[in-house]
Amino acid sequence: MAGAKTRTPRNTLNPELIVRAALDLMETKGTDAFSLRGVAAELGVGPMALYTYFRNKDDLYDAVRNHLMALVPAVPEGESWPDQVRAVCRDLRRLLLEHPCLAQLLGSRPLSGHETARVAEGLLGVLRSAGFDKETAARTHTTLFTYVLGATSWEIQMATERRDPEAWRRLRTTMESLSSAEFPTVVELAPELARTTGGDEQFDYGLDLLLAGLESSNAVRTPASRSR
Amino acid sequence: MAGAKTRTPRNTLNPELIVRAALDLMETKGTDAFSLRGVAAELGVGPMALYTYFRNKDDLYDAVRNHLMALVPAVPEGESWPDQVRAVCRDLRRLLLEHPCLAQLLGSRPLSGHETARVAEGLLGVLRSAGFDKETAARTHTTLFTYVLGATSWEIQMATERRDPEAWRRLRTTMESLSSAEFPTVVELAPELARTTGGDEQFDYGLDLLLAGLESSNAVRTPASRSR
DNA sequence: ACCTGAACACCGTTCAAGT
DNA sequence: ACCTGAACACCGTTCAAGT
Numbered sequence: 001m002a003g004a005k006t007r008t009p010r011n012t013l014n015p016e017l018i019v020r021a022a023l024d025l026m027e028t029k030g031t032d033a034f035s036l037r038g039v040a041a042e043l044g045v046g047p048m049a050l051y052t053y054f055r056n057k058d059d060l061y062d063a064v065r066n067h068l069m070a071l072v073p074a075v076p077e078g079e080s081w082p083d084q085v086r087a088v089c090r091d092l093r094r095l096l097l098e099h100p101c102l103a104q105l106l107g108s109r110p111l112s113g114h115e116t117a118r119v120a121e122g123l124l125g126v127l128r129s130a131g132f133d134k135e136t137a138a139r140t141h142t143t144l145f146t147y148v149l150g151a152t153s154w155e156i157q158m159a160t161e162r163r164d165p166e167a168w169r170r171l172r173t174t175m176e177s178l179s180s181a182e183f184p185t186v187v188e189l190a191p192e193l194a195r196t197t198g199g200d201e202q203f204d205y206g207l208d209l210l211l212a213g214l215e216s217s218n219a220v221r222t223p224a225s226r227s228r
Numbered sequence: 229m230a231g232a233k234t235r236t237p238r239n240t241l242n243p244e245l246i247v248r249a250a251l252d253l254m255e256t257k258g259t260d261a262f263s264l265r266g267v268a269a270e271l272g273v274g275p276m277a278l279y280t281y282f283r284n285k286d287d288l289y290d291a292v293r294n295h296l297m298a299l300v301p302a303v304p305e306g307e308s309w310p311d312q313v314r315a316v317c318r319d320l321r322r323l324l325l326e327h328p329c330l331a332q333l334l335g336s337r338p339l340s341g342h343e344t345a346r347v348a349e350g351l352l353g354v355l356r357s358a359g360f361d362k363e364t365a366a367r368t369h370t371t372l373f374t375y376v377l378g379a380t381s382w383e384i385q386m387a388t389e390r391r392d393p394e395a396w397r398r399l400r401t402t403m404e405s406l407s408s409a410e411f412p413t414v415v416e417l418a419p420e421l422a423r424t425t426g427g428d429e430q431f432d433y434g435l436d437l438l439l440a441g442l443e444s445s446n447a448v449r450t451p452a453s454r455s456r
Numbered sequence: 457a458c459c460t461g462a463a464c465a466c467c468g469t470t471c472a473a474g475t
Numbered sequence: 476a477c478c479t480g481a482a483c484a485c486c487g488t489t490c491a492a493g494t
Contacts, residue, residue: 138420143434150378167338192366206371213437
């Protein structure tokens, strides 16, 4: 509707152009409403033109995810390892918030591509340098990554819900229909629950819990981690 | 394919029957392959018959999620609050693993229904009894819930990937193509990373980090939390 | 190689109609 | 109320064909 068929000059179709159009459509019409036919129409070509560059829809999904993961910044240097971990997690969260479709892509498509490995390399490098042994570093990486993905996906979903009047109305209805006899705590904490479904403060709260847990455990064996 | 059209006697169609058939189909053919027409065919009725009981596909999704959330057990009594938190989180994870579609439903559909409130009530009650103030209880609840959902969804996705030979082959190919000059840590920790993508031990590792963080912080103000 | 056009086997949902 | 049947506007993908 918006783009008005920018007729592409012949023989100038390429993977990056398609990925960009796909990303554009996902962010405009929503990740679910996205379709190959829609991308093709936006590019002014037939649906089958895309199959020259991507084996199928999932292949295009993977390319979009890889494209977005490339935007995760490098780990900042010269800081303490907890601050480095914080930076990586916050950067990833920020990217997920800027591109909500990435949360969906990371959560529903099998992994592949070098960019995901690059992000993992950054975080794993920090942990290893801090003195974590191999297994603990791997476990911690998975824990942090899944926390960021889970917390941010939830945040996005709640924000989407708040924007959709129909869904928002239903949520309010459900909340108000809860008897304070059956659900005393939920009813009592309704305002707090509404306030803590997202935001920087909520994200940092969980992240700091994990970091406090790491520092209180004997995960870090090297005393050299006291730099800065 | 499996169920062989159990022709339903006339006028015996009802919501529970439809939910059960829908759940069955999601677990058999995969959450994505699920369709209203498929459910209708399985029940031996036309697609439109379902619209008597559900306003649309999303409405049926919500009913299935509510049906599954009802299976989350009550919080065990007479234990310390950290053990109670552990029990709630592990129970939810177990249910998600048993019904992988629930992970997808919780992650992509707006919230509604009493059963989700029931689960929240259980965890929030534990935290409040332990002495958490309102805001901290709400924050902790969101953190724990999103951790369980994120960690378990990731675990399910990885398990699905391992089962699909095509996806598995691609993941191996990507991993082996990583130069150890560019991604030294990922290459070095490949075996550990493969081992820590899921399993009870990995889940408990992250959960214990969060609990250690909670106990090391001054989140709990009431000294009465030392029961047992 | 790059792209088209017709076709296939699907979707969710609306609408008018039957009982 | 409960359910059917035809129809609409979509999908992803295959296949044969064009350049």
